[in-house]
Amino acid sequence: MKTIQEIDVYERHEFLCDCCGKIHVMPVGEVCIEAGAARKLPDYVQKLGLGKKGVLITDEVIYQSLGKTIYEGWQAAGLDVALYVLTGRVVPNEAAIGLVTCHVPFDADYLISIGGGTVTDIVRYVATVPPPMEMR
Numbered sequence: 001m002k003t004i005q006e007i008d009v010y011e012r013h014e015f016l017c018d019c020c021g022k023i024h025v026m027p028v029g030e031v032c033i034e035a036g037a038a039r040k041l042p043d044y045v046q047k048l049g050l051g052k053k054g055v056l057i058t059d060e061v062i063y064q065s066l067g068k069t070i071y072e073g074w075q076a077a078g079l080d081v082a083l084y085v086l087t088g089r090v091v092p093n094e095a096a097i098g099l100v101t102c103h104v105p106f107d108a109d110y111l112i113s114i115g116g117g118t119v120t121d122i123v124r125y126v127a128t129v130p131p132p133m134e135m136r
């Protein structure tokens, strides 16, 4: 296993963290940073085998400014993506995590976030923390 100093963060990897002593994993293996990158999502969903049903989570500011256009583009491309828009001032707390969790169908295959760091952090938490046994 490589250390954090030895990895290329843009490649699929795992490393033993010098800070917390845990093994961190970056399973996706590809980062795309470029103008119009969001339009490539349907290709990545297929390429990475993420499944059929996705859920986009965003907030109303992002949705109105650019999320709606991106979302409609994905739908036009045939991507099966549900939508949940957080409203009001979004705070990264238990209530927001509960709202997102309650709006993700049990049969969702993958989650997508568009936003600032708050929405992305909330979605990342919901996507990675297993639900209680009775919800599985």
Ligand SMILES: [Zn+2]
Binding pocket: 017, 018, 019, 020, 021, 022, 024
């Ligand atoms: Zn760590």
